[in-house]
Amino acid sequence: MVTTRSTLRTQEMLLNMGPHHPSTHGVLRLILRLDGEVVEEVFPDIGYLHRGIEKIGESLTYKQFIPYTDRVEYLASMNVNHLYCMAVEKLAGIEVPERAEYIRVIMTELNRIISHIIGCGALAMDLGAFTPFLYGVVEREKVNDLFEMTCGQRLTYNYMRIGGVSQDLPEGFVEKTYAFLEEMERRWDEINRLITENEIFVQRLADVAVLTEADALSYNITGPNLRASGVDWDLRRDMPYSVYDRFDFDVPIGKGERGTVGDCYDRYLMRVRETYESLKIVRQALDGLPEGEVQAKVSKVFKPPKGEVYMRAENPRGEMAVYIESDGSTKPSRIKFKTPSFNSLGVFNKICRGQMLSDLVAVIGSFDIVLPEVDR
Amino acid sequence: MESSSFLFAEFLQQAFHVSPTFAAVLSLLIGVGTCVACIPLIPGFGSYLERKVSADIQQRIGPNRAGFLPFGIMQVLADGIKTLQKEDLIPAHADRFLFRAAPYVCIVGVFSCFAAIPFSEYGYLSDLNIGVYYILCVSSLMAVGIVLAGWASNNKWTLLGGIRSAGQMVSYEIPIAMSVVTVAMHFGSLSLAEMTMAQREGWSIGFWNSNLFVTLSFVVYWIAALAECNRTPFDIPEAESELVAGYFTEYSGLRFSFFAIAEYAEMFVVSAMAVVLYFGGFYLPFEAHLPFLQELPDGVLPWLHFIVFLIKVWFLIFLMIWIRWTLPRYRIDQLMDLCWKGLLPFAFLNFLGSACWMVLGG
Incomplete structure (x- = not known):
């Protein structure tokens, strides 16, 4: 009898990938059922980085919680800062000065750029190409320098405040940022x-781990990962917040240039192209930067009215949202984050079946998952 | 050509009046001892080069602190001492005997290759008349060692690494053999020393006056050699971002460093093979057209050749490092596709082309 794959007696292997695996981007644990090297099932086991940030928020005042938002996603702290502050401002009906809005956009877009640098670099590194990552890190350092000039921090910035930003741009920031953009x-x-x-x-x-448009929508995938599947949706353009409606930028959409729409390569390309768009936005914001105050008047003992608010923002990894419930006191009675990486992780089992073990590394990298954001 | 051990045996015989057999055995032992003592210098220098070159490619500085010598040269020594100090861990459910044996299998296979490499006119242990095949054979012992290591560690990641490596190394030996056969046919010899001497005329850094297909077979040889050494883009058996560290995940201390030594020594061996087969061995470029070389004092030319050989080999190793820090890595199925659907047919056609060239071109 001819021995083929179907007649050979094989055994499935249960493999534990992580939480201390080099390319799970933090402390992700994937439990895999493997047939040889082919993945049969992926079960993401999360929670290794749970710090209870949302619960901590209930015992802090609104202003005190801002540093904690940095830790929700450390690769895009400015974006989370921005989201949280916008939510509280919406709740309390605070008008932010125009200059502060522009500064916020500059900061969030710069943060998006360095987040995509890490995302693309880490993907390349997971595939064995170490050098692009380090090339990117050189540029990231320059943005970190800019951030350090502005707020004294290089990773968890704690820069934005309810009603504005903590301080005006330092001298020389604009020139240095122009130089960086070049x-x-x-x-x-x-x-x-x-x-x-x-x-x-x-x-x-x-053609690896193709995420169809229907799947992307039903699993609530957002951001670059959604656009890679061919859905033309960007919160900054379609439901503009802050001052995004004043800038002219394109939204790259996955076209399946080298494979199928929604494959890993498309997801990677989205990040590459969005970086160029972010550079465009920063340039426009710098050109149109108005003079004026950077902080609205907010009372020292800040008490928003009773009510609830849900705010969304387009973050580097997708749409992040925050829900805040206020009982009229100085502390929120409930804070809840909706984070994009959590949804991305949910679709893994669906799209990774039949892929090789090596592809799984590419999939994690292409979704650009950040674990603190999943666990919070 | 006469090997250095043979000359040394003659010297022993005349100087100390010992029996020819004793002199031969003693000289061989001394030769082998020297070789074994010198080979660990290769990974030492290799790892330093790798660090410095990769640092340069990645806009870093690389090691520059260790010890009192400049440029962090002492880093090599520091690394060596560090691995010596590490605890020799054997996992609880590992196959203890095989786990211990695996690094030796690797290292024996690679070290044995050095016996047949002609470093200069006199600088080799043995002029085997089947030198090329000898090297191909013993160097594939490395695959056995890697599979053993992967299996004996009783770890699923190392097992995957071992299996990948078995598939890869067995597959890529065929294109290597095919390209070597092309060269061997061209020279009409399997002895590395004879192949080298045949390249003295001409440029002796390539084949300007001869078979185009032989030059083409270098492309096949080099790609397959990268795979044979488990270097990027074919480093899937030890793909650190997929398999943690592949087959040697569970190894520590000296046993771990044995794998590292074997890996760098293997790089040296395949580069040395490439130099002998394709780049004129230890001869200088245009050696036959440089008459003043013959007027050098006695004993200088072999040393010059030895240095030329090392320069050529280290340049090829540098090329490997360069490739490693530039390219991403293949997936196992793509790697097999490349071998069986790309390299192998090309190598066969090349072989046929070379044969036709020889018949038609005389």
Whole structure:
């Protein structure tokens, strides 16, 4: 009898990937059922990074909670800062000065740029190309320098305040940011030449773990991962918040350039292209930066009216939302974050079946999952 | 050509009036001892080069602090001492005998290759008339060692690494053999020393005056050699971002460093093979057209050749490092596709082309 795959007696293997695995981007644990190297089932086991941030929020005042929002997603702290402050402002009906709004946009977009640098770099690193990551980190350092100039921090910024930002832009910030934009555009081209069109890289990502439009919508995938599946939706353009309606930028959509729409390569490309768009936004914001105050008048003992608010924002990894319930006291009675990586993790089992173990690493990287955001 | 151990045996015989057999055995032992003592220098220098080159590629500085010597040269020594100090851990449910044996299998396979490599006119242990096949054979012992290590560790990640490596190394040996056969046919010899000497005329860094297909077979050889050494883009058996550290995940201390030594020594061996087969061995470029070389004092030319050989080999190793820090890695099925659907047919056609060239071109 001819021995084939179907007649050979094989045994499934249960493999524990993480929480201390080099490419699970933090402390993700995936329990895998493998047939050889082919993944049969993925079961993400989360909670290793749970710090109870939402519960902590209930025992802190609204202003005191801002540093904790940094820790929800440490790769895009400014964006979470922004989201939380916007939510509280909406709840209390605070008008933010125009200059502060522009500064916030500059900061969040700069943070989006460095978050995408890490996202793309880490994906390349997971696929064995170490160098693009380090090229990117050089640029990231420059943004970190800008942030440090502004607020004294390099990772968890705690820069935004309810009704504005903690301090005005320092002297020389605008010039340095212009210089960074010039440099970054050139360097991002260079990094792309190194990796994006690399044949091995494309082969590793194209047609891998295809997320269809229907799946993306039903699993509530958002942000670049949603757009990679061909859905033309960007909160900044379609439901503008802050001053995003004043800027002109494109929203890249996945077209399946080297494979199928919604494959890993599309998700990667979205991040590459969004970086260029963010550079455009920062440039426009710097051009139109108005003079004036950076902080609205907010009473020292801040008590928003009774009620609830739900605020969404387009963060680097997708739409993040925060729900705040106020009982009229100085402390919120409930804070809840809706985070994009959590939803991305949910779709893993659906799209990873039949892929190889090596692809799983690419999938984690292409969704750009950040674990503190999943667990909070 | 006469090997250095043979010359040394003659010297012993004349100087100390010992029996020829005793002199031969003693000289061989001394030769092997020297070789074994020198090979660990290769991973030492190799790892330093790897760190410095990768640092340069990635806009970093690399090691620059260790010890009192400049440029962090002492880092090599520090790494060596560090691995010596580590606890020799054997996992609880590992197959203890195989776990211990695996690094030795690897290292024996690679070290044995050095016997047949002609470093210069006199700088080799043995001029085997089947030198090429000898190296191909003993170097595949490395695959056995890796599979053993992967299996004996009783760890699912190492098992995957071991299985991947078995598939990869067995597959890629075929294109290597095919490209080597092409060269061997061209030279009409399997002895590395004879192949080298045949390249003295001409440029001796390639094949300007001869078979185009032989030059093409270098492409096949080099790609397959990268896979044979488990270097990026073919480093899937130890893919650190997928399999933690692949087959040597469970190893620590000296046993771990044995794998590292074997890996760098393997890089040296395949590069040395490439130099002998394709780049004129230890000869200088245009050696036959440089008459002043013959007028050098006695004993200088072999040393010059030895240095030329090392420069060529280290350049190829540098090339490997360069590739490693530039490219991402293949997936196991893509790697197999490349081997069986790409390299192997190409190598076969190349072989046929070379044969036709020889018949038609005389």
